[in-house]
Amino acid sequence: MMAERKRISILGVTGSIGRNTVSVMESLGVERFETVAVTGNGNIAGLAGAARALGAQVAVTADPSRLADLRAALAGSGIEAAAGGDALTEAASRPADWVMSAIVGAAGLAPTLAAARTGATIALANKECLVAAGSVFLAEIARSGARLLPVDSEHNAIFQCIAAERDCPIERLILTASGGPFRNHTRAQMAAVTVAEAVAHPNWSMGARISIDSASMFNKALEMIEASHLFEVTPDQIEVIVHPQSIIHSMVGFRDGSILAHLGPPDMRVAIGHALTWPERAALPVDRLDFARLGRLDFQEPDEERFPSLALARRAMADGGVAGCVLNGAHEVALDAFIAGQIGFLDMAGLVAQTMDRLDDLPVAHDLEDVFAADAAARRVGRELVGRFAA
Numbered sequence: 072m073m074a075e076r077k078r079i080s081i082l083g084v085t086g087s088i089g090r091n092t093v094s095v096m097e098s099l100g101v102e103r104f105e106t107v108a109v110t111g112n113g114n115i116a117g118l119a120g121a122a123r124a125l126g127a128q129v130a131v132t133a134d135p136s137r138l139a140d141l142r143a144a145l146a147g148s149g150i151e152a153a154a155g156g157d158a159l160t161e162a163a164s165r166p167a168d169w170v171m172s173a174i175v176g177a178a179g180l181a182p183t184l185a186a187a188r189t190g191a192t193i194a195l196a197n198k199e200c201l202v203a204a205g206s207v208f209l210a211e212i213a214r215s216g217a218r219l220l221p222v223d224s225e226h227n228a229i230f231q232c233i234a235a236e237r238d239c240p241i242e243r244l245i246l247t248a249s250g251g252p253f254r255n256h257t258r259a260q261m262a263a264v265t266v267a268e269a270v271a272h273p274n275w276s277m278g279a280r281i282s283i284d285s286a287s288m289f290n291k292a293l294e295m296i297e298a299s300h301l302f303e304v305t306p307d308q309i310e311v312i313v314h315p316q317s318i319i320h321s322m323v324g325f326r327d328g329s330i331l332a333h334l335g336p337p338d339m340r341v342a343i344g345h346a347l348t349w350p351e352r353a354a355l356p357v358d359r360l361d362f363a364r365l366g367r368l369d370f371q372e373p374d375e376e377r378f379p380s381l382a383l384a385r386r387a388m389a390d391g392g393v394a395g396c397v398l399n400g401a402h403e404v405a406l407d408a409f410i411a412g413q414i415g416f417l418d419m420a421g422l423v424a425q426t427m428d429r430l431d432d433l434p435v436a437h438d439l440e441d442v443f444a445a446d447a448a449a450r451r452v453g454r455e456l457v458g459r460f461a462a
């Protein structure tokens with residue numbers, strides 16, 4: 072008798088994580104899965120291609136102006152086409168067993184919560200959900216009974232390290248950071264880097280925005296806040312160590328001095344496959360580590376002078392309330408402005424810091440409306456500040 076097929080939706084199927092998710096499904100056999108919904112934004116050919124490859128029920132673009140293009144791309148397939156924010160939420164709400172949350176940025180928050188409210192298991196790649204909405208997001212997850220499986224490589228690594236240690240308190244979480252392409256740049260060199268240089272990650276193949284965030288270490292800043300929400304630790308238990316090879320994906324220290332680490336090739340199919348087949352492990356066609364060839368693993372202290380984003384994360388965690396939401400909203404504005412050539416690479420941290428200064432008295436968020444209000448305020452202030460940095 073054929074085993075019941077797992078019902079899957081992929082939010083952000085056209086992106087780096089989305090494509091890797093499709094690749095993992097293909098390597099496991101797409102016939103094992105029933106694909107409910109796939110979503111994208113501007114990449115209509117990619118969206119229609121994924122929908123056809125997986126035999127999805129519905130494909131949704133977030134961009135309403137692209138509905139006709141999507142319909143044309145899906146012609147003859149029998150797959151429903153839809154567009155816009157409400158359609159995205161409706162598709163995310165369709166009953167599924169497992170939903171990959173891989174839309175980039177805070178735009179992923181509403182669809183991810185829509186999926187969580189159905190009680191589906193949420194494979195969470197989108198770190199901005201936790202950074203922006205933190206306890207409100209977790210309260211909604213708890214209410215829905217949905218299970219959260221971290222996909223971000225560091226958090227997936229920690230999840231794997233603590234799986235057998237349920238009753239042992241964590242002493243420290245050690246997040247590894249590659250240090251990005253500017254690991255050894257001086258501040259003067261960093262001030263002049265281009266978008267093309269910032270996007271060129273030394274180890275991982277990822278979307279443009281997270282690649283630039285790795286270069287500024289804003290990615291690690293977001294991940295510190297993400298870890299503070301996912302695991303039972305206080306901010307001072309979260310450490311960052313630069314590990315240029317990206318082979319150790321993170322470590323957990325316990326009170327007896329033991330440290331458990333998760334190692335693997337820098338390939339997101341490992342974390343995605345782990346979340347997709349959890350609590351089992353399926354065979355994956357990824358490179359196997361060859362330690363003799365690696366020869367060594369290096370570590371260095373992160374330099375918070377050159378990477379001020381890390382101190383901003385510590386400040387957001389200490390401030391609590393909506394500080395993470397303000398950091399995230401301002402950071403998304405700063406990143407857009409850097410990509411558009413309006414501000415320099417180092418201005419991003421300055422813009423976020425000034426936005427946090429100006430919005431340090433916002434009320435604590437009790438619900439999603441409060442979160443969206445704080446996010447909107449951060450973006451408004453951030454956009455005002457872009458002009459000043461652009462001068």
Ligand SMILES: NC(=O)C1=CN([C@@H]2O[C@H](COP(=O)(O)OP(=O)(O)OC[C@H]3O[C@@H](n4cnc5c(N)ncnc54)[C@H](OP(=O)(O)O)[C@@H]3O)[C@@H](O)[C@H]2O)C=CC1
Binds near residue numbers: 118133
């Ligand atoms: N890439 C990686 O290896 C890792 C990524 N992550 C996290 O996973 C998330 C996705 O990253 P990544 O795959 O690199 O990003 P990509 O930029 O490659 O893909 C982003 C996805 O989101 C869609 N999208 C963009 N804007 C919107 C919007 N306004 N509304 C709805 N959908 C939208 C894109 O659609 P389209 O392409 O059609 O425009 C695409 O499907 C991020 O939060 C990132 O931090 C975490 C760990 C590793």
Ligand SMILES: CC(=O)[C@@H](O)[C@H](O)COP(=O)(O)O
Binds near residue numbers: 224275290
């Ligand atoms: C693959 C993944 O999870 C990314 O977040 C990655 O960790 C980025 O590398 P950095 O360590 O350079 O931020």
Ligand SMILES: [Mn+2]
Binds near residue numbers: 223224294
């Ligand atoms: Mn990561």
